[in-house]
Amino acid sequence: MLKIEHIGMAVKDLSVSIPLFEKLLNTPCYKTETVDSENVNTAFFQKGDSKIELLESIDPDGVIARFIEKKGEGMHHIAFEVADIKAEMDRLVKEGFVLLNTEPKKGADNKLVCFLHPKGTNGVLVELCEEMK
Numbered sequence: 001m002l003k004i005e006h007i008g009m010a011v012k013d014l015s016v017s018i019p020l021f022e023k024l025l026n027t028p029c030y031k032t033e034t035v036d037s038e039n040v041n042t043a044f045f046q047k048g049d050s051k052i053e054l055l056e057s058i059d060p061d062g063v064i065a066r067f068i069e070k071k072g073e074g075m076h077h078i079a080f081e082v083a084d085i086k087a088e089m090d091r092l093v094k095e096g097f098v099l100l101n102t103e104p105k106k107g108a109d110n111k112l113v114c115f116l117h118p119k120g121t122n123g124v125l126v127e128l129c130e131e132m133k
């Protein structure tokens with residue numbers, strides 16, 4: 001793993017949370033993107049080398065909607081940048097971690113992503129991401 005790439009926050013309504021985070025971070029949202037595979041709308045902010053990703057559910061039964069129902073809005077996942085996502089997935093499986101997807105999938109912000117089951121990571125949902133060339 002190279003570094004923390006971004007922190008993902010589950011929010012109910014991007015039209016409320018984008019201006020909120022613009023004020024909080026004192027920086028404009030640089031990208032919004034719909035990720036069909038996850039049924040979410042996303043919005044990104046960057047401060048220095050660090051990014052924040054806001055996630056809003058499109059589907060009332062989607063993973064983000066269910067997360068907010070259970071835990072409320074807030075921190076959803078931590079994403080680590082990796083140089084070779086396949087190699088990192090293989091390494092983590094050998095270490096006993098459970099992956100939520102067995103093949104990397106296309107995520108937001110031009111990334112290949114894979115999530116780890118939070119049961120194996122002290123309750124933290126971990127995302128691996130590799131920049132697509």
Ligand code: ZN
Nearest residue numbers: 008053079127
């Ligand atoms: Zn993410």
